[in-house]
Amino acid sequence: MVFLFRRFLLATAQVLAVSCLSFAMFSAAAGDFYSAATAADPRLREGSVNALRRRAGLDRPLPARYAAWLGSVASGEFGESIAYHLPLRALLGPRIRATLRVALPALAAAWVMGLLLAFAAVRFGFGSWEPGAAAVALIPDVVAVSLLLWVAVWAGLPTGTMTLPVVALAFALLPGIFLHAASSLRAAIRLEFVGLARSRGLGGARLWLRYILPAAANPLISLAALTAAGAIGASFLVEVITGWPGLGPFFLDAVQARDYPVVQTVIAGLAALLALCNFAADVLLYRLDPRIRTPHV
Amino acid sequence: MSRLPAALAAVIVLLAAAGFFATPYDPLAQNREAVSQGPNAAHWMGTDDYGRDVFSRFLAGGSWSLVTGAAATALALGLAWTLGCLAGFRGGWWDWGIMALADVFLSVPWLYLLIGIRAALPLDVRPRVVVALTLAVIAAISWARPARLIRGVVLSAANRGSVEAARGFGAGEWHIFTRHILGDTAAVVAAQALILFPRFVLAEVTLSFLGLGAGEQDPSWGGLLLGLKQTYLLGREWWRVLPAVLMLPVFAACAWGAQLAVRRSGVTR
Numbered sequence: 001m002v003f004l005f006r007r008f009l010l011a012t013a014q015v016l017a018v019s020c021l022s023f024a025m026f027s028a029a030a031g032d033f034y035s036a037a038t039a040a041d042p043r044l045r046e047g048s049v050n051a052l053r054r055r056a057g058l059d060r061p062l063p064a065r066y067a068a069w070l071g072s073v074a075s076g077e078f079g080e081s082i083a084y085h086l087p088l089r090a091l092l093g094p095r096i097r098a099t100l101r102v103a104l105p106a107l108a109a110a111w112v113m114g115l116l117l118a119f120a121a122v123r124f125g126f127g128s129w130e131p132g133a134a135a136v137a138l139i140p141d142v143v144a145v146s147l148l149l150w151v152a153v154w155a156g157l158p159t160g161t162m163t164l165p166v167v168a169l170a171f172a173l174l175p176g177i178f179l180h181a182a183s184s185l186r187a188a189i190r191l192e193f194v195g196l197a198r199s200r201g202l203g204g205a206r207l208w209l210r211y212i213l214p215a216a217a218n219p220l221i222s223l224a225a226l227t228a229a230g231a232i233g234a235s236f237l238v239e240v241i242t243g244w245p246g247l248g249p250f251f252l253d254a255v256q257a258r259d260y261p262v263v264q265t266v267i268a269g270l271a272a273l274l275a276l277c278n279f280a281a282d283v284l285l286y287r288l289d290p291r292i293r294t295p296h297v
Numbered sequence: 298m299s300r301l302p303a304a305l306a307a308v309i310v311l312l313a314a315a316g317f318f319a320t321p322y323d324p325l326a327q328n329r330e331a332v333s334q335g336p337n338a339a340h341w342m343g344t345d346d347y348g349r350d351v352f353s354r355f356l357a358g359g360s361w362s363l364v365t366g367a368a369a370t371a372l373a374l375g376l377a378w379t380l381g382c383l384a385g386f387r388g389g390w391w392d393w394g395i396m397a398l399a400d401v402f403l404s405v406p407w408l409y410l411l412i413g414i415r416a417a418l419p420l421d422v423r424p425r426v427v428v429a430l431t432l433a434v435i436a437a438i439s440w441a442r443p444a445r446l447i448r449g450v451v452l453s454a455a456n457r458g459s460v461e462a463a464r465g466f467g468a469g470e471w472h473i474f475t476r477h478i479l480g481d482t483a484a485v486v487a488a489q490a491l492i493l494f495p496r497f498v499l500a501e502v503t504l505s506f507l508g509l510g511a512g513e514q515d516p517s518w519g520g521l522l523l524g525l526k527q528t529y530l531l532g533r534e535w536w537r538v539l540p541a542v543l544m545l546p547v548f549a550a551c552a553w554g555a556q557l558a559v560r561r562s563g564v565t566r
Contacts, residue, residue: 010400014400014401014404015404017397017401018401018404018405021401022413025414025417026416026417028417029416029417029418031419134552134553134556137552139545139548139549140499140502140503140544140548141499141503142499142502142503142506142519142522143502143522143541143544143545143548146522146525146541147525147538147541147542149525150525150538150541154535229406230406232406232409233406233407233408233409234408236406236408236409236412237408237503240507241525251409251412252412252507254416255412255413255415255416255509256508256509258416260416263413263416266409266413267405267409267410267413270405270406270409271404271405274404274405274406275404
């Protein structure tokens with residue numbers, strides 16, 4: 001339990017550090033939301049812009065703004081967007097739901113396919129798949145998704161539905177999952193007790209599900225947490241390219257408008273999500289792997 | 298097996314050199330008489346909406362992307378190497394502080410961090426300044442993972458018997474570091490360079506694609522991909538897909554080289 005408690009404290013400290021650093025970074029940034037607006041509209045006068053800044057609370061010192069933001073997060077509003085004059089909870093909710101509607105099916109599909117392909121590669125010895133998969137893994141997401149979009153348009157498939165982003169995202173995640181799953185399965189079948197089980201006549205589904213998969217599960221659970229974060233990151237591009245109204249385009253708009261409260265909250269929120277995924281993986285590993293529960297082996 | 302990546306690397310270097318010194322047309326010159334043409338004898342990859350030669354833009358943009366990628370790799374690895382060695386060799390508070398900072402950088406999805414940091418920098422600046430900013434941003438967010446690997450290598454090297462023996466003979470810390478530990482980090486640095494280079498080229502491409510890197514008129518690979526966003530044109534003008542397809546071998550070559558290097562050095566990512 002001490003292990004889990006320490007992990008929890010570390011995760012919390014990490015998220016706080018990310019939010020502190022991003023706050024400091026954006027307050028040191030050149031320009032803010034209103035400087036972007038003034039550049040666009042010459043009729044705005046210096047005095048009225050400063051009044052707007054004061055109303056948005058941008059003239060207050062950094063610690064005061066950070067404290068206000070923390071309070072707002074604690075109250076469940078997650079800060080206020082300067083561009084929309086709305087609490088971020090109302091703005092982010094639908095976008096996060098849209099992103100999850102793409103990311104969750106894509107993650108599930110990529111994991112099922114990745115595990116099946118890895119099983120096939122290890123069980124039937126298709127070792128030559130792996131360099132190919134490594135090469136595919138390096139095809140930039142931008143290029144891959146754009147090409148997929150092109151193929152979809154060319155073949156006359158519908159592009160506005162969620163099918164295209166889900167397929168694109170699943171293909172972006174698949175090679176990495178396949179490579180890691182294949183290497184951990186390959187390491188597991190070399191273990192002594194697996195060879196022993198096999199020499200005693202065990203084979204088929206029982207050998208794979210009861211012996212090899214649990215032995216290979218450890219790195220895969222950590223990978224699951226990482227791919228969850230990777231899915232949100234890759235989904236950014238997929239959403240921007242296919243025009244899906246998720247978190248990605250919203251974040252990009254906020255960056256271009258210099259709506260820093262939005263940028264800060266999204267970054268801190270993603271750090272929190274990743275920390276949560278990692279912590280969940282730690283809890284799972286703690287439950288499943290007795291080696292972690294026994295200190296100093 | 299190992300000659301092909303070398304040949305591909307040579308092709309990449311040639312491409313980058315050609316992009317700087319010898320493109321068939323001026324990549325910025327607009328020819329309103331020849332707008333949105335398909336591939337032909339005069340324009341091998343066709344022309345874009347302003348009549349600019351796409352092949353010239355592909356070469357010139359490619360060399361910018363590749364040079365930015367290479368420079369960002371050098372910068373990020375320099376940072377990672379310095380911090381990793383400090384953490385691994387000095388230990389104590391140095392180690393704790395640097396690794397805690399690395400954890401913070403690893404705890405936000407890569408792309409959001411890249412764009413978030415870019416957001417804190419000025420948006421409307423000259424092209425050369427954009428390149429420098431892009432470099433700085435890429436290096437700033439990606440030192441953490443290699444730094445951790447290098448720290449591990451330094452730590453295991455510092456615990457070897459030969460180091461203890463040297464210390465017993467009265468060798469100074471600097472001597473131990475340069476003579477007994479420095480060499481160990483070379484393999485992991487080389488492998489990381491090959492792994493990071495295509496990712497950094499990709500980072501530059503992505504930033505330009507999203508309109509946060511080079512501007513519209515300056516050629517860049519990200520900018521060339523923008524043609525793919527116009528889905529309504531793609532059905533008719535298939536050649537707009539050419540730049541994307543021709544970028545793939547570059548990334549494949551890097552992937553191959555990285556695999557070979559990693560296998561040779563015996564260091565996993």
